Amino acid sequence: MQNFHISLADTSPTSASQIFVSTDGVFNARAKVLGGGTSINAGFYSRTGESYIKKVGWDSKLVNESFPWIEKQIVHRPILAPWQIAVSEGLLEVGILPFNGFTYDHIYGTKFGGTIFDRFGHRKTAAELLTSGNPGKLHVLVHATVQKVEFDTSGITLGKKPRAVGVIFKDEKRNQHKAFLSKTKGSEIIVSSGAIGSPQILLLSGIGPKAELEKLNISVVLDCKFVGKGMSDNPLNTIFVPTNRPVQQSLIQTVGITKMGVYIEASSGYGESEDSIHRNHGIASAEIGQLSTIPPKQRTHEAIEAHKRNKKNVPREVFRGGSILEKIATPLSTGHLRLKSNKIDDSPSVTFNYFSHPCDLKRCVDGIRIVEKIVKSKHFTNYAQCDKETLDKLLNMSVQANINLIPKHTNDTESLEQFCKDTVITIWHYHGGCHIGKVVSPDYRVINVKRLRVIDGSTFTESPGTNPQATVMMMGRYMGVKILRERLGRAAGL
Numbered sequence: 001m002q003n004f005h006i007s008l009a010d011t012s013p014t015s016a017s018q019i020f021v022s023t024d025g026v027f028n029a030r031a032k033v034l035g036g037g038t039s040i041n042a043g044f045y046s047r048t049g050e051s052y053i054k055k056v057g058w059d060s061k062l063v064n065e066s067f068p069w070i071e072k073q074i075v076h077r078p079i080l081a082p083w084q085i086a087v088s089e090g091l092l093e094v095g096i097l098p099f100n101g102f103t104y105d106h107i108y109g110t111k112f113g114g115t116i117f118d119r120f121g122h123r124k125t126a127a128e129l130l131t132s133g134n135p136g137k138l139h140v141l142v143h144a145t146v147q148k149v150e151f152d153t154s155g156i157t158l159g160k161k162p163r164a165v166g167v168i169f170k171d172e173k174r175n176q177h178k179a180f181l182s183k184t185k186g187s188e189i190i191v192s193s194g195a196i197g198s199p200q201i202l203l204l205s206g207i208g209p210k211a212e213l214e215k216l217n218i219s220v221v222l223d224c225k226f227v228g229k230g231m232s233d234n235p236l237n238t239i240f241v242p243t244n245r246p247v248q249q250s251l252i253q254t255v256g257i258t259k260m261g262v263y264i265e266a267s268s269g270y271g272e273s274e275d276s277i278h279r280n281h282g283i284a285s286a287e288i289g290q291l292s293t294i295p296p297k298q299r300t301h302e303a304i305e306a307h308k309r310n311k312k313n314v315p316r317e318v319f320r321g322g323s324i325l326e327k328i329a330t331p332l333s334t335g336h337l338r339l340k341s342n343k344i345d346d347s348p349s350v351t352f353n354y355f356s357h358p359c360d361l362k363r364c365v366d367g368i369r370i371v372e373k374i375v376k377s378k379h380f381t382n383y384a385q386c387d388k389e390t391l392d393k394l395l396n397m398s399v400q401a402n403i404n405l406i407p408k409h410t411n412d413t414e415s416l417e418q419f420c421k422d423t424v425i426t427i428w429h430y431h432g433g434c435h436i437g438k439v440v441s442p443d444y445r446v447i448n449v450k451r452l453r454v455i456d457g458s459t460f461t462e463s464p465g466t467n468p469q470a471t472v473m474m475m476g477r478y479m480g481v482k483i484l485r486e487r488l489g490r491a492a493g494l
Contacts, residue, residue: 268322
């Protein structure tokens, strides 16, 4: 856990974290490692709510069996950090009620959630769930990069649907291989490459808008205008709160689930670590694209380098403290994903159109005002113990440190709207690109294609719960059981 920010900020070729920048100018990350996002994320585990399960049309009985299957193996109750307790008390004081204590459930009020970090701070990932499988029937290829899915299109002229027949992939030496799909009834290919990777693979395989594919000389298997459309990312805005003493490191443990369409979360102690200052990393630092005091389009590599240089000259006490995070729950702004080339190694062009919908902007303003109240609450000020003189001194120094502090004019809506736009970053909860009813059916089969499914966050129209990883992992178990029941029937004992 103490190295969370270092692995996330690592942009070397062998890193588990792969940086991409959306056309909006916001730096973002994808996971290129077994276990996906669970291998590089902040670890917070919280289920989605009942209303989401109903909306998606999942079987609630199987959902409620699938969540505990994950939890028993890799989820822990966190050891609460003082910062997290102070934020939870601040949330309650400003009216984010009731207090729901420790729970995985998604309910209005203030609560503590689970974590995939154990009590020693070691990460558990989705990859560990593979140990529940029968090793004799399970083969995992690592360092195998899928290039595309192959299809049999010979029956298209007779009105037959294209059929997935195999997958082309490369190994770590860049040698190409092909995996063929067995002819056994029920055999299929499942794409689970996330909200960037899954639409990208479909497009490279010839499923997508015909004109876009032909421009890149990709043979069209199925003309589907919806692949890569409806991309969405939950905007995040953070406020740094300085303290007059060092703060224990903590990732997200507390969450305030408001009725205003925003979630309030917190992290602490990452900015002041030696690694953050001297090796230029930090949970809200330039190196992972969180240069949030500079408007998105101005977050250039030159700006990042300048930030790194400046940071070394800023006194260490400026970085003491933690952040309060404000996330839009269900953004109405959407964008799209397009291929830049016909090569899998080239990250596609992604646009999220943050705050293009006025409702998102209004929610952000409401959220920043909640954060301001928390920072000024009695419980929180007692914890931070930052007197006016210290605060003023830190404010003057923080300009150089590129730290977001509470904006001066919070009663001025227009200036807060600008603050939201200028300081927007990501919490890595992007989703969409292969929506149900448009690209896939409710059982996640690609529409008008045989033997191919997409099962992951690319099918979501909204990010489930406060943090999606619990629901994404549950969905894997849920669909695995459903598919086995289809193939083998109830006799399989599932």
